[in-house]
Amino acid sequence: MTTIILAILIGGAFGIALDRVGATNPDLIIGMLRLSRLHLMKTILLAIGFASILLLGGILAGIADPGNLSVKGAHLGVLLGGILLGVGFAVAGYCPGTGLAAGATGRKDAMFFVLGGLSGAAAFMASYSWVKSTGILTKLFGGKTTLGAISGTDYPALLSSIPGEWLGIAMGLALVGIAVALPDSLRGHSRIPEAAGKEMGS
């Protein structure tokens, strides 16, 4: 029951945050990918960097339980899947989570995106045996590997001699630094995105 309440609270907060930062707006996602409106890129880098510092700092301080880490496996399918996702992300301006949230805000194209997504997931389910037989799901870099060794976990490390907690905090600081240093735009004129509430006029 506690986990269900947590799912409602964290999922609800995630949905609100996605919409408030503008991640449900495909103009901002496409603008980020064509490098003309980097606001969302800065937001995401800041979020990941800050979370990384909190998470690994928390583990170092003994506040966070390293058993809660969940590292996914590395294989060629991760790269190929990332490429496929990147193409669709650019065409639609949605990724799986933001598409769902955008559909909930009333965007009709996002609802078609979600329907296509359900079909795509079903197609993967149906083709899983074949995909597996091609060998692209064979693990790379030791599978569920992290940059440095994080104590209290069994995950293999790429750089096993460096403490993973400190490496993670350093990466987090670097991401926050990039988020702050990135300009609002790398090409074209940068338009300040309309405040979310003013979208009615567009």
Added chain:
Amino acid sequence: MILDGILWDIVDPQVVVESPEAKSGFASPNAYLNKSGGKYAKSVANPVNYSFVFVLAIIAGATLSALMRGGVGRAQRVMPDIWRANLGDSPLKRYLAAFIAGFIVLYGARLAGGCTSGHMMSGVMQTAISGYIFTAGAFLAGIPTAILLFNKEG
């Protein structure tokens, strides 16, 4: 994913069966639902679990947020401005493209074993190698696609 399984389970009750031999207590003739000791098969049989409720909560949270800021404009609800500026204002074309893009995105996410949230956000914050690989793939493909497709600023 799990939503798909539930829909499939309604159409074909044979898709998930209780199995005392499987680690999760559930099994499926589908190789994907049956992997990891029937972990996904169990989720289909018991939909009120963390992931599924999380998805419903995202929908509720985004709906609430949109209502609080006055909703999304009528034209924006059909397609983004940048699409209209570059590819015309046919809703049918946009909906078809969004459907196909959704198919590719979710097929890719399942193949990768995660998406922007699981690999890029959760993965990179834990310094997971898979997160860096996924992020590289997504942006190396996404940036040129967006630049080629949406030449005008919109």
